[in-house]
Amino acid sequence: MTVMGIDLSASEKRASGVCILRNMKVKTFLAKSDEDLLNFALQFQPKLVAIDAPLSLPKEGSLRSCDRELIRLGIKVLPVNFGAMRKLTERGIRLKMSFESKGFSVVEVFPGGAQDLLGLPRKQKGLAKLVEGLKKIGLKGLKPDATHDEVDAATASFVGWMWLNGFSELVSDGQGGGIVMPLPYPLKFMEGVRLYRNGFYWHAHEAWEEIWRTANEPYRSFLKGLIQIAAALIQCDRNRWNGALNLLSRAQRYLESCPEKLWGVDLTNLREQVDALKNEVAKISCGQKVSLNRKLKPRILPEGMPLSQKERLKRSKRDLPVKR
DNA sequence: GGTCCTACCCTGTTCAAATC
DNA sequence: GATTTGAACAGGGTAGGACC
Known part of the structure; x- marks a missing residue:
């Protein structure tokens, strides 16, 4: 299963972070234009593209319902309708449409908020600490000299992976979309x-x-x-x-x-x-x-964890004790 | 009346991300 | 540094009650 994470910049003049996550191994890159980002997707064929950028605008005011919900949870978010953020949002929406026209699934993620919920230090506390935290939760292959854009793209891809595995939930924007955030469980x-x-x-x-x-x-x-x-x-x-x-x-x-x-x-x-x-x-x-x-068979249903697949009632034939 | 403490309100500051 | 919004927090001012 391949997941692509993008830490999008508002302008094509500035580099965006790109991460390809496969079997918990990451490869990170920098890319500037929308075309470059699309080419990465065409090359690696991800099952999901997780973009760190607002992918919808508020119906009124400056905050969407998902932004308000994150603020209520104590996660600081920025309003999407001031200069730089508006440009970023507009590019995010444009890019989402391009990806979807090529058959890719796209979700909005918020690495900073995800890092809060996963107990990871944000990059402002030190990029090395964040990289160390990502390694601890199982990500392999992060370059020691990765830029903050690449590290955020890695976080974005990880949240995308969590979404595909039912470890995250959609905080709705009330318009059919929203922000994918990790569930607050270990x-x-x-x-x-x-x-x-x-x-x-x-x-x-x-x-x-x-x-x-x-x-x-x-x-x-x-x-x-x-x-x-x-x-x-x-x-x-x-x-x-x-x-x-x-x-x-x-x-x-x-x-x-x-x-x-x-x-x-x-x-x-x-x-x-x-x-x-x-x-x-x-x-x-x-x-x-x-x-x-x-x-x-007792069903274990943590709140918020989706029931995307049918519960397997019989034991899998591949469920054998691990040799230590 | 003077002092002290508590509660409440208001104002100002800080913080978040990204760009110019 | 300025720009954006909204929450949290700190600090100052004021009102009211208790006590000497």
Whole structure:
């Protein structure tokens, strides 16, 4: 999956940052004209183009509804209708139309705000610190001498990648568009959720375990609960019903100590689902039932995370323990 | 009446990004 | 440095209550 990130400048006389993200490896460039930017897309064929520039104008006043929402969340944004920003917006809208006419999907991103939500230092705090932060969240290949435009383009491409993987949400501008922003949950947690939904229970357990080690209560218990659910589903797959029963009981104990909502997950609902699965497994374990109703697999639904794909109810054949 | 403290209002400053 | 908007924050002024 390839994603192209652009840190757009208002004028074609000044260079814009371009980033091509593939398998978490980035390649960054500088480009001036719209034609150059389009040629990059034609060369690398990205699944998504994430542009750091407003791609719509406010219906009235100087702020769009998405800008107001970001301000409400404590993220500082600039009004789009003063000189430089207006030029940038007009170029962004023009460029979006060019990309879409060639069949590319385009989203608006805001790297500065995304950096705030991802806990990364903004470039004003030091470009080296931002580069270090991007490396920590998994981006490889950033040049040590990358300009701030290239680093912001890398952030833009990463937010685009998050959008394709359901790790970000659209803050609507009320006109059919809006700004794609990362969900305010830890990346490893969301990666675990995605893997779990796709039937990769072992891999989900690995992802959650990685953050569980350093998490504080109540998140620690929450993650332990999720890990036990994933482990129970592996046992179900192996027809080890007593083992699954024990793991679900343990999951219940961990989730019991959690508040009503954590990282956007409704814990009351999750506890009810775990209870229903446990009853089903108990029936099989004592011979009252023969097979598992897989629709009882607990669904983990963090608020804001889209349901773009169907939940995989059976375990993936590729979900095998990782050799350490 | 004088002093002190608290609450509230108003004003000014700062900050954000990008360009000239 | 100026330009843009809007929120947050700091600081000054004022009003009102409590106390000596």
